Amino acid sequence: MKKNINDSIVIKKLKFSYGDNIVLNDIGISLEKGKFYSVIGPNGSGKTTLAKYIAKLVDVQGEKVFVEGEDIKKMSAKVIAKKISCVPQNTSIDYDFSVMDIVLMGRAPYMGRFQSESESDIKIAKRAMDITKVWHLRDKKINQISGGERQRVIIARTITQDTDLMILDEPISNIDIQHQIGLLDTIKNLNKEKNLTVIAILHDLNLAAQYSDEIILMNEGEIISFGRAEAVLTKKNIKNVYNLDVNLIENPMTGKPYIIPIYNQFS
Numbered sequence: 218m219k220k221n222i223n224d225s226i227v228i229k230k231l232k233f234s235y236g237d238n239i240v241l242n243d244i245g246i247s248l249e250k251g252k253f254y255s256v257i258g259p260n261g262s263g264k265t266t267l268a269k270y271i272a273k274l275v276d277v278q279g280e281k282v283f284v285e286g287e288d289i290k291k292m293s294a295k296v297i298a299k300k301i302s303c304v305p306q307n308t309s310i311d312y313d314f315s316v317m318d319i320v321l322m323g324r325a326p327y328m329g330r331f332q333s334e335s336e337s338d339i340k341i342a343k344r345a346m347d348i349t350k351v352w353h354l355r356d357k358k359i360n361q362i363s364g365g366e367r368q369r370v371i372i373a374r375t376i377t378q379d380t381d382l383m384i385l386d387e388p389i390s391n392i393d394i395q396h397q398i399g400l401l402d403t404i405k406n407l408n409k410e411k412n413l414t415v416i417a418i419l420h421d422l423n424l425a426a427q428y429s430d431e432i433i434l435m436n437e438g439e440i441i442s443f444g445r446a447e448a449v450l451t452k453k454n455i456k457n458v459y460n461l462d463v464n465l466i467e468n469p470m471t472g473k474p475y476i477i478p479i480y481n482q483f484s
């Protein structure tokens with residue numbers, strides 16, 4: 218395949234099923250390096266499965282997904298881990314590691330088998346913990362902190378992994394409003410400063426509108442609309458996909474679309 222240096226991810230005619238259940242159907246899309254993409258769509262529309270496929274966390278079939286021109290099917294787990302970091306939807310962890318241990322796991326793809334972390338690894342981890350505001354939790358056990366704090370720790374681990382592509386699956390679902398904005402600002406800064414490509418699955422359409430360069434709207438395993446917020450977040454698309462009537466105004470501060478649902482429409 219011909220490499221285009223601006224392409225971070227190219228997906229071609231991707232189909233994916235769990236048993237007989239077709240979950241992704243004929244997905245084709247090119248994502249550019251250094252852009253912030255949000256993936257939106259109703260529950261069960263295939264967002265997580267698409268994210269998992271790109272990160273090779275489900276069974277990869279055929280030559281369908283290329284990261285920086287390379288077929289993911291041919292990439293080892295270690296190579297993928299140096300290119301793609303993920304914040305999964307479920308951040309619960311069964312083992313009793315400390316917060317510091319968890320964040321340092323982000324350095325594992327760069328370390329030899331029996332090698333321990335260097336001073337530079339610890340420095341990278343500390344910086345990530347400072348910007349996600351979890352440094353004060355470093356000695357606590359991961360299972361003795363709150364769900365929102367844990368989510369921030371996992372994001373710190375992801376930043377520590379220092380990849381070119383970051384996939385976040387509902388990264389702010391458990392987080393209070395101050396930390397939601399703080400984290401999205403942090404990720405947006407990394408996106409701009411380090412040319413990081415971001416794919417964030419978000420349910421908050423207004424936050425998706427504010428932070429994304431482009432939005433991918435999914436429904437029933439297909440991409441229904443892809444492009445700038447103004448083009449994707451239309452009354453028609455929202456009615457079609459979410460079966461919801463909304464009012465749309467322009468955010469007076471940013472000029473982006475701002476969605477106000479019409480309340481009591483199902484009563």
Ligand SMILES: Nc1ncnc2c1ncn2[C@@H]1O[C@H](COP(=O)(O)OP(=O)(O)OP(=O)(O)O)[C@@H](O)[C@H]1O
Pocket residue numbers: 235238240258259260261262263264265266267
């Ligand atoms: N491990 C699995 N085995 C079988 N079916 C699955 C599995 N994971 C997801 N599915 C099914 O695949 C479809 C897509 O699920 P997916 O998690 O990708 O949706 P989603 O858009 O991320 O949903 P949500 O917004 O609820 O997180 C759903 O019908 C779901 O029930």
